[in-house]
Amino acid sequence: MKEITKFYKRFVFNFKNKINLDIENVNNKSLNELFNHFGTDKGTEVLNPYSKESNEIHGHGFAKFYEKEFKHYKNKKLNILEIGTWEGASSAAFLNYFPNATIYCIDKNFRFKFKSKRITFFNCDINNKKDMNRFSSKFNNINFKIIIDDASHILSDMIKSLKFFFQQLDSNGIFVIEDFNAPVYFEALNDTKGKELFMNNLLKNIMKKKKFKSNILSNSDQEYLFKNIKDIKIFKGKTNISDIAFITKK
Numbered sequence: 001m002k003e004i005t006k007f008y009k010r011f012v013f014n015f016k017n018k019i020n021l022d023i024e025n026v027n028n029k030s031l032n033e034l035f036n037h038f039g040t041d042k043g044t045e046v047l048n049p050y051s052k053e054s055n056e057i058h059g060h061g062f063a064k065f066y067e068k069e070f071k072h073y074k075n076k077k078l079n080i081l082e083i084g085t086w087e088g089a090s091s092a093a094f095l096n097y098f099p100n101a102t103i104y105c106i107d108k109n110f111r112f113k114f115k116s117k118r119i120t121f122f123n124c125d126i127n128n129k130k131d132m133n134r135f136s137s138k139f140n141n142i143n144f145k146i147i148i149d150d151a152s153h154i155l156s157d158m159i160k161s162l163k164f165f166f167q168q169l170d171s172n173g174i175f176v177i178e179d180f181n182a183p184v185y186f187e188a189l190n191d192t193k194g195k196e197l198f199m200n201n202l203l204k205n206i207m208k209k210k211k212f213k214s215n216i217l218s219n220s221d222q223e224y225l226f227k228n229i230k231d232i233k234i235f236k237g238k239t240n241i242s243d244i245a246f247i248t249k250k
């Protein structure tokens with residue numbers, strides 16, 4: 001039944017009218033202006049993208065960190081993967097910020113509302129084995145220079161994403177985890193009942209190459225991360241809960 005529903009949703013999605021980003025003129029904007037323009041909460045002044053009723057202006061203010069960490073890559077030909085794209089606001093902003101990048105967008109829902117020659121949307125639930133196998137067989141020859149995890153922010157999901165997708169990151173590539181401390185602030189996102197370290201401690205242990213207990217990251221996963229992570233930078237954006245990590249691969 002689930003497969004039929006998904007098939008139907010995919011069918012409707014493929015025929016849905018989408019906004020063509022290749023003919024939108026949003027040149028010469030800073031990344032923060034692009035975030036605000038498209039309405040992602042990565043910006044500083046956006047209406048709550050998840051509630052049409054709310055008039056509250058908010059935003060994490062992540063652009064300054066992205067611009068600093070990504071400046072060397074701005075004009076390069078590269079692949080970017082965003083995990084968790086909602087309607088595609090941040091993907092649209094990145095498409096305009098990186099004029100030569102191809103953006104791969106994955107989400108478990110079909111709300112993505114944009115299209116471009118440089119955007120590929122792939123419907124995928126990171127907790128669904130079939131979806132992940134489909135992802136692997138379709139994109140196994142693609143390496144990403146930048147991977148951004150902005151999906152559920154559930155603790156186990158963030159650890160699984162790091163385990164799975166980090167392997168497809170290019171050398172010197174950057175893996176970003178947005179709102180990585182969310183499970184500390186929001187009980188509902190802390191789904192592991194103490195069986196996994198919170199991301200801040202997990203990242204600290206990785207940097208110190210210190211093994212830790214985990215049901216998700218095996219000994220060999222941890223060794224892989226110890227061996228392949230060059231650097232981890234952590235920043236706080238505009239609000240107390242706006243934590244972001246930039247993990248650079250060797």
Ligand SMILES: C[S@@+](CC[C@H](N)C(=O)[O-])C[C@H]1O[C@@H](n2cnc3c(N)ncnc32)[C@H](O)[C@@H]1O
Nearest residue numbers: 040084085086089090107108125126150151152
């Ligand atoms: C915070 S929103 C993304 C916002 C978007 N990056 C932006 O800045 O405009 C989180 C998205 O993650 C998706 N998501 C949540 N759990 C997921 C999962 N297990 N697999 C794939 N996508 C997931 C949700 O459907 C939602 O669209």
